[in-house]
Amino acid sequence: MSESKRLFFALELPGEIQQQIVRWRAAHFPDDAGRPVAAANLHLTLAFLGEISAEKQRALIAMAGCIRQPGFTLHLDDAGQWLRSRVVWLGSRQTPRGLLQLANMLRAQAARSGCYQSPQPFHPHITLLRDTRHAVPIPSPGFRWTIPVETFALYESQFIRGRTRYTALSRWTLTDDKEQG
Numbered sequence: 001m002s003e004s005k006r007l008f009f010a011l012e013l014p015g016e017i018q019q020q021i022v023r024w025r026a027a028h029f030p031d032d033a034g035r036p037v038a039a040a041n042l043h044l045t046l047a048f049l050g051e052i053s054a055e056k057q058r059a060l061i062a063m064a065g066c067i068r069q070p071g072f073t074l075h076l077d078d079a080g081q082w083l084r085s086r087v088v089w090l091g092s093r094q095t096p097r098g099l100l101q102l103a104n105m106l107r108a109q110a111a112r113s114g115c116y117q118s119p120q121p122f123h124p125h126i127t128l129l130r131d132t133r134h135a136v137p138i139p140s141p142g143f144r145w146t147i148p149v150e151t152f153a154l155y156e157s158q159f160i161r162g163r164t165r166y167t168a169l170s171r172w173t174l175t176d177d178k179e180q181g
Helices: 016-029 053-063 096-112
Strands: 005-012 043-052 072-076 078-082 085-093 125-132 145-149 150-158 161-172
Touching: 005 053, 005 096, 005 161, 016 125, 016 145, 043 053, 043 096, 053 096, 053 150, 053 161, 072 096
Parallel strands: none
Antiparallel strands: 005 043, 005 150, 072 145, 078 085, 085 125, 150 161
């Protein structure tokens, strides 16, 4: 019997931007605001898949390899807090159309494969803090990171020695259809 893995599709953030966000978070949120997400774990989830068998993982990898979409630019220029889920997040005031298209394609294909079960609407964000126990002041607008998005990845989430680790299992390049001919 094959072992299942906890998987999700996501956009990776460049290491330099992960570090800039961590420094910005440290400067704008008090130490007791919540549990900070490690720099290496900062990402934007496109589709959470949950526990997936090796067979379904292979099907998801094949499906993701068929996606043909141009890259796009993501601007991280918004932040907020979801009190119910106790999360402080970083996002975009205007979600790029390419991001919505990519997430919708991945979610639809995963659902057809019997892998995607989340009823939650897609709200693209990067989780900065978890387990916030109270409302925290959100920094005023004026911050902005610009990220050219040229790839997406399938990640495995593992809880090892009291810490969550995300490992990219496969990556795909977003390409313009004109280049495919």
